[in-house]
Amino acid sequence: MTEQTIQRIRKFTEDREWEQFHTPANLAKSISIEASELLECFQWSDEDYDLEHVKEELADVLVYCRDMLDALGLDEDDIVNAKMTKNEAKYPADKAKGSNKKYTES
Amino acid sequence: MTEQTIQRIRKFTEDREWEQFHTPANLAKSISIEASELLECFQWSDEDYDLEHVKEELADVLVYCRDMLDALGLDEDDIVNAKMTKNEAKYPADKAKGSNKKYTES
Amino acid sequence: MTEQTIQRIRKFTEDREWEQFHTPANLAKSISIEASELLECFQWSDEDYDLEHVKEELADVLVYCRDMLDALGLDEDDIVNAKMTKNEAKYPADKAKGSNKKYTES
Amino acid sequence: MTEQTIQRIRKFTEDREWEQFHTPANLAKSISIEASELLECFQWSDEDYDLEHVKEELADVLVYCRDMLDALGLDEDDIVNAKMTKNEAKYPADKAKGSNKKYTES
Numbered sequence: 001m002t003e004q005t006i007q008r009i010r011k012f013t014e015d016r017e018w019e020q021f022h023t024p025a026n027l028a029k030s031i032s033i034e035a036s037e038l039l040e041c042f043q044w045s046d047e048d049y050d051l052e053h054v055k056e057e058l059a060d061v062l063v064y065c066r067d068m069l070d071a072l073g074l075d076e077d078d079i080v081n082a083k084m085t086k087n088e089a090k091y092p093a094d095k096a097k098g099s100n101k102k103y104t105e106s
Numbered sequence: 107m108t109e110q111t112i113q114r115i116r117k118f119t120e121d122r123e124w125e126q127f128h129t130p131a132n133l134a135k136s137i138s139i140e141a142s143e144l145l146e147c148f149q150w151s152d153e154d155y156d157l158e159h160v161k162e163e164l165a166d167v168l169v170y171c172r173d174m175l176d177a178l179g180l181d182e183d184d185i186v187n188a189k190m191t192k193n194e195a196k197y198p199a200d201k202a203k204g205s206n207k208k209y210t211e212s
Numbered sequence: 213m214t215e216q217t218i219q220r221i222r223k224f225t226e227d228r229e230w231e232q233f234h235t236p237a238n239l240a241k242s243i244s245i246e247a248s249e250l251l252e253c254f255q256w257s258d259e260d261y262d263l264e265h266v267k268e269e270l271a272d273v274l275v276y277c278r279d280m281l282d283a284l285g286l287d288e289d290d291i292v293n294a295k296m297t298k299n300e301a302k303y304p305a306d307k308a309k310g311s312n313k314k315y316t317e318s
Numbered sequence: 319m320t321e322q323t324i325q326r327i328r329k330f331t332e333d334r335e336w337e338q339f340h341t342p343a344n345l346a347k348s349i350s351i352e353a354s355e356l357l358e359c360f361q362w363s364d365e366d367y368d369l370e371h372v373k374e375e376l377a378d379v380l381v382y383c384r385d386m387l388d389a390l391g392l393d394e395d396d397i398v399n400a401k402m403t404k405n406e407a408k409y410p411a412d413k414a415k416g417s418n419k420k421y422t423e424s
Contacts, residue, residue, distance in 0.1 A: 001107065001182055001183060001186065002183050004183075005182075005183045005186055005187060005190075008187070008190055009186070009190065012190060012193060012194060015199040015203075016197060016199055016202045016203050016204070017203050017204040018202075018204075018206070020204075021206045021362050023152060024148065024152075024155065024160065025148040025152035025153075025155075026152075026361065026362055028141075028144050028145045028147065028148050028160075029145060029148075029241070029357055029360070029361050030361060031141045031144060031145075031167060032138070032141040032142055032144070032145045032244060032248075032354060032357065033354050033357060033358050033361060034141075035134075035137045035138040035140075035141035035142075035167070035354075036138055036141075036244075036350060036351050036353075036354030036355075037354075038134050038137060038138070039134045039135060039137075039138045039347055039350065039351060040351050041134065042130065042131040042134050042135075042347070043344065043347050043348060043351060044312040044339050044344055045312070046129060046130075046131035046132075046258075047131075049130065049131075051178070054130065054134075054178070055178075055180060055185045055188070055189075056185075056188075056189055056192070058171065058174060058175070058180070058185060059185040059186045059188065059189035059190075060189060061137060061141070061167070061171060062171055062182060062185075062186055063186060063189065063190070063193075065164065065167060065168055065171070068164060069164070072157070072160070072161075074161060074164070076107055076111075076168065077107060077108050077110075077111045079161045079162075079164060079165040079168075080107065080111055080115075080165045080168055080169060081111055081114070082161070082162075082165065083161075083162055083165035083166060083169065084111075084114055084115065084118060084165075084169070086162070087118060087169075088118060091122060093121040093122055096122045096124075097121075097122050097123050098122070098123040098124075098126075100124070100127045100256040100257070127256050132255065132256055135251055135254070135255050135347070136255060138248060138251065138350060138354075139248050139251060139252050139255060141248075142244060142245050142247075142248030142249075142350075143248075145241055145244065145245060146245050148241070149238065149241050149242060149245060150233050150238055150418040151418070152364075206362040206363070213319065213394055213395060213398065214395050216395075217394075217395045217398055217399060217402075220399070220402055221398070221402065224402060224405060224406060227411040227415075228409060228411055228414045228415050228416070229415050229416040230414075230416075230418070232416075233418045235364060236360065236364075236367065236372065237360040237364035237365075237367075238364075240353075240356050240357045240359065240360050240372075241357060241360075243353045243356060243357075243379060244350070244353040244354055244356070244357045246353075247346075247349045247350040247352075247353035247354075247379070248350055248353075250346050250349060250350070251346045251347060251349075251350045253346065254342065254343040254346050254347075258341060258342075258343035258344075259343075261342065261343075263390070266342065266346075266390070267390075267392060267397045267400070267401075268397075268400075268401055268404070270383065270386060270387070270392070270397060271397040271398045271400065271401035271402075272401060273349060273353070273379070273383060274383055274394065274397075274398055275398060275401065275402070275405075277376065277379060277380055277383070280376060281376070284369070284372070284373075286373060286376070288319055288323075288380065289319060289320050289322075289323045291373045291374075291376060291377040291380075292319065292323055292327070292377045292380055292381060293323060293326070294373070294374075294377065295373075295374055295377035295378060295381065296323075296326055296327065296330060296377075296381070298374070299330060299381075300330060303334060305333040305334055308334045308336075309333075309334050309335050310334070310335040310336075310338070312336070312339050
């Protein structure tokens with residue numbers, strides 16, 4: 001996301017004085033609710049989906065994720081790279097190749 | 107997210123030949139599942155959460171969102187800005203200020 | 213659910229003094245979290261699921277639904293029948309037959 | 319749920335020939351989607367909720383759970399009691415009393 005888009009999201013929240021509602025817990029609920037609306041695009045069929053609707057719901061998830069990064073003062077690249085380091089160790093490429101089984105699950 | 111982080115996520119998927127599982131429907135499920143794990147950090151308390159756990163679960167949501175953008179060939183800034191234009195029209199700042207009610211809901 | 217099973221669920225909560233955590237909001241989160249764990253059984257495949265795991269996760273959803281009925285003093289048959297009356301009016305059998313489209317959506 | 323209510327739910331599905339859409343995977347998505355709509359009643363506040371709305375969304379979750387029990391040929395009391403036996407062993411009353419920590423988590 002460009003800095004310009006991030007600033008637009010922040011200004012949207014500030015102009016409406018909605019920071020007061022953006023507690024981490026409320027944003028976690030909001031991300032989950034929007035993720036479920038995205039899932040609803042695929043409720044009865046995996047293939048027959050409305051792309052415009054998918055784009056809107058995915059955008060909603062991304063906006064609330066940005067709100068949560070801001071509410072907690074987190075850097076997106078920092079947390080994603082820290083998690084990718086864990087994922088790379090958990091799923092070695094040679095063992096995980098082509099399999100959707102989480103073979104290391106205990 | 108920087109281009110470098112995006113490339114790292116793509117390489118992770120490619121090295122494991124996991125693109126085959128990354129259908130839009132499967133990724134919608136995955137985003138919803140990870141969003142719910144994020145919510146679980148706040149299941150019994152809004153305030154008493156483990157920040158390190160929150161960071162990991164939020165990162166998981168962001169990684170799957172990136173996978174979905176890639177699977178559908180979407181540009182993050184494009185879809186977010188298109189949605190923000192809608193949000194700004196739906197919630198005029200002067201009417202929505204300080205209220206969490208969606209007053210335009212029909 | 214038989215009265216005996218309902219009593220067992222209630223006793224489980226009481227013996228652990230967990231009623232204090234069973235606010236409607238916390239139970240809504242809990243139902244959503246368990247529903248997502250049920251969904252996880254189908255994350256990468258619609259057909260290749262572990263039935264024993266499905267049964268456990270569906271049971272978890274049902275137990276938290278029962279907790280929520282209790283927390284709000286609701287009768288399951290009352291609320292389900294009230295909703296079925298709405299559903300029957302919203303989706304007339306002759307128009308909805310064999311279609312998964314919600315044709316009345318505005 | 320009484321046998322009469324269960325029969326009403328089954329007849330609703332049969333009259334619309336909707337059994338074809340009631341695959342376990344689709345019903346898992348549906349339960350998750352409705353659980354999220356229930357959560358939406360508490361999105362910005364734990365206390366300020368619309369009870370009538372809560373009742374409708376909880377009913378939706380229960381109806382789809384019933385559909386899933388039917389689709390898989392499961393008995394509600396069987397799966398709930400099997401899970402309660404596990405829960406009782408996992409959370410001994412004397413250790414879990416009054417604590418929302420899952421002390422046995424590894």
